[in-house]
Amino acid sequence: MRMTIRDPYIAAHGRPAQFVDFFTHDPMKPMPRPFGISEIQDDLVSFIFAVVGKGTGEFAELKAGDVIDVMGPLGHPFNTKEPANYVLVAGGLGVPPLIHAAQHIAGDENSESTAVFGYRKNHFADEYVDRYADRTYSIDESEGNVVTLLDRIEDELKDGDLPPVILSCGPLPMMKAVASWAAKRDIPCQLSLEQRMGCGYGTCVLCTTDTVNGRLKVCADGPVFTREQLGWE
Amino acid sequence: MRMTIRDPYIAAHGRPAQFVDFFTHDPMKPMPRPFGISEIQDDLVSFIFAVVGKGTGEFAELKAGDVIDVMGPLGHPFNTKEPANYVLVAGGLGVPPLIHAAQHIAGDENSESTAVFGYRKNHFADEYVDRYADRTYSIDESEGNVVTLLDRIEDELKDGDLPPVILSCGPLPMMKAVASWAAKRDIPCQLSLEQRMGCGYGTCVLCTTDTVNGRLKVCADGPVFTREQLGWE
Amino acid sequence: MTVTAANPETETMDLYDHEWKHPTVVAGVPWKNPVGTASGTFQYAAVRWFYDVSQLGAVTTKGVSPVPWEGNPGVRTAEGPACNINAVGLQNPGVDHYLVDDLPKLKKIGANVVSNVAGHSDDDYAEVVAKLADSPADMLEINVSCPNVSAGGMSVGTDPVALSRLITRLRKMTDKPMIVKLTPNVTDITVPARAAVEAGADALSLINTIVGMRINTRTGKPIIDHVTGGVSGPAVLPIGLARVWQVRSALPDIPIIGIGGVDSGEKALEYLYAGANAVEVGAAALFDPVAPLRVACELDDLLDDRPELAAKLAEGKTWR
Amino acid sequence: MTVTAANPETETMDLYDHEWKHPTVVAGVPWKNPVGTASGTFQYAAVRWFYDVSQLGAVTTKGVSPVPWEGNPGVRTAEGPACNINAVGLQNPGVDHYLVDDLPKLKKIGANVVSNVAGHSDDDYAEVVAKLADSPADMLEINVSCPNVSAGGMSVGTDPVALSRLITRLRKMTDKPMIVKLTPNVTDITVPARAAVEAGADALSLINTIVGMRINTRTGKPIIDHVTGGVSGPAVLPIGLARVWQVRSALPDIPIIGIGGVDSGEKALEYLYAGANAVEVGAAALFDPVAPLRVACELDDLLDDRPELAAKLAEGKTWR
Structure with missing residues (x-):
């Protein structure tokens, strides 16, 4: 919808x-x-x-x-201030925020974006992100997942003019795999978490995630955390 | 409304x-x-x-x-089978069912009806009941109550061709006063009770009234009870 | 009579020609499906106009006492957010009337009948159980929430010692499967649960209503003349589920009938996953007369996709 | 930030320029109006963007423990019919942080602050109360619903002997008005209420949340990782009212703060008629950030037509 x-x-x-x-x-x-x-x-x-x-x-x-x-x-947005090739890695319902990220980055002449989307079946969001992303790669479960795509485009990311920065949103196992992929290649990685929420504005402390700084609120301290904050390796 | x-x-x-x-x-x-x-x-x-x-x-x-x-x-309706001059005595939110009674009786050539309505202020229902009742009397709090009216028309009721039967609906104190008035004159009296209800169809037993036959359901055994059933004197 | 139920799904389901696919067994008694009526919300004389009650897993009748009870006078009900509050006070025409009226009528149409038993003293319960022991009732359900002189005026359900004494006594009087219906108005429901089972209960049903009240802000007085009443309806669902979960955790093998806020097959399913063998539909029948049958149909269809759960229920086992 | 509250009445009331007409006094402490926040639903850092919290009768802050607590891991919340279920586990940054952060900030803007105290042992409570005794906190509220090793892992609020011991100990440590917040998860709430008052509590607040849970019918597992949580929100209104009525009946003179399902001035009024001196707004603030202020404004206007009640409240007395 x-x-x-x-x-x-x-x-x-x-x-x-x-x-x-x-x-x-x-x-x-x-x-x-x-x-x-x-x-x-x-x-x-x-x-x-x-x-x-x-x-x-x-x-x-x-x-x-x-x-x-x-x-x-x-909540706090992705940090896209530094010039970079923002690699937008998303799966499932994590896709919509990264369409917005592509749109936002498209308005910044110092950065570019590379969409890397994983779907269950229907590549429903390609048409939206195509309008903003400099490059769009997508895959569905019949072929593999976003890490399959990242492996495929690894050289391209390395050889680009701008340093890659991963922005990711999607199911927890996918994000952990993406964070791990980024860690091994020393690529900065920001992850937007999903959690069952309460108030949404930081008063009820019902949506938390474990970070190296303790248990933080996803709604008000996040939803975006860096890989380092989450301690994901 | x-x-x-x-x-x-x-x-x-x-x-x-x-x-x-x-x-x-x-x-x-x-x-x-x-x-x-x-x-x-x-x-x-x-x-x-x-x-x-x-x-x-x-x-x-x-x-x-x-x-x-x-x-x-x-619920069970008023019994209007016998030829009679049905005296429809109502107050407040007890008025609407007696408009329907007047309408019903108007369709029966053997009976007639006399509306006796008490209002707080505005005589809002006269226009509706006038269409059906053979006679309409109404009063508001500035002049008195339905018993004032009943006293006023007592002779007329006695002298009519048809025997009077009271059908009443309204606040409990009013209905008790009406029942008492009827009892003293030996006029049959049917009373439609109001009670905070549950299911409305007789399963929950949340709306009861005390009768000479025990505590009965207003929704399914009533809402109409005779003065004798209620033991009101 | 025009019947338009509150739940629009009713209109699209054929409730009156459903072939039951997923039966269950509660304390050895086969149920066509895992849905019954909750005591206090079922009067055969009122409900029979709406559907064939023999299609339910079980029909739990209103609590019967040794003699007729008149219940509480005056206003007996108030509405809360998503709930009903009732203070009927167990009005009923007494066990003798029940034995010649509701019970034979229900058995005649083939209903699986759970006879709910009420009392204001241990002797009251014993007198009713003695009479039901030889009746065609399929199961007995002991309502231990009534104020009881044998427990000093408190409800026996809040006093594990008094509860144990009562159930021990009743157990000797009948071989019929005996369900004890627990009140949630206790600190730890596993205590009376264990007491009832150790005294011989074959099954537990929970939860009975929760003490609540409303106030009329125009008069500043309680709406219900009895002041407080029992809360039931959608609002109590999470509380009932937690109690079933707790009792199932404490007593892995006792059959449990889950009660509280069930108004759809989906919510019935929550109770089954919490560890119940079956559910009873109570307050929902006040808002929608066919609710128990609708819940049974919805649940039967939902179980199609859950063969593992359905298989356990069919054997009288539970999910947990 | 665009704030559109769930209750349309908000839009037609001027919440931000209200002159308070009907103050109250709770255990000797003046409140601008009889409406506060409920502990656990108030974080100053989050709420200050929405309204001036010093306009409330009182601000009850989140429970503080001697050291920072991380609370429960994983999913902490589920929704029920007309309620929220929470299993935060009293996450908080500890009393030392509170003394240099939230408390001075709230006192600086002139808020009437009730500091809620949490502990997993009697020593925990004592350590926090010792530190708050010399602080600018206006009142202390002791949350006795936490699992407590001094009460064998049960909550002190369910064990009147343990509760009495704890409050007796804390009473000696401070002259600040001390409120004890009672749990409804007991057989008879008047027992811990009496124990708290006899041990020196200056006021009682009730009810804390009710144990509940939900199940995900796709997985068959509890939604909350901790399995059960505390139910709050509109659904618990009738239960909270009944508990306040019961405690007021048992203890005619103790100040009571009513909590549970208050999301309008009308519902706050029900608590006042049930015998409360004031109310706290909890879960409603999760659905509508300005709910506490809105309730206070609505109630203030409703009290215009109830001079007798307003006069009693102004003197620290109650309706019943």
């Missing part, structure tokens, strides 16, 4: 890997649903999500013109 | 003092809201209700064409 909302504030301030809390209209489901921003055009903000339950199902049924309650942007 | 629903089954089977359970769309308010039928035209069934909380408030916000969940008709 792709959903676009009009919100000038979020559109102006949203950065890659930041998320927006969506509130259902069902009081039986009081917790906000966090969705990563996938694209911003003028004052329109887009999200791509899968319907995993009745909470997200409600959003799938929205019609153009409906009004919903949201709060955001929340 | 007046609300009309299209439901051929309820329209065909609904009798005076029967009620319909309305379900909110708010899962936080799972209990049905029982409303007494106030009028039936073809397959349209009307209800008059006051907005007393967020549950009833939801119904006040419905627009024409909206679909809601209802269950009914429920």
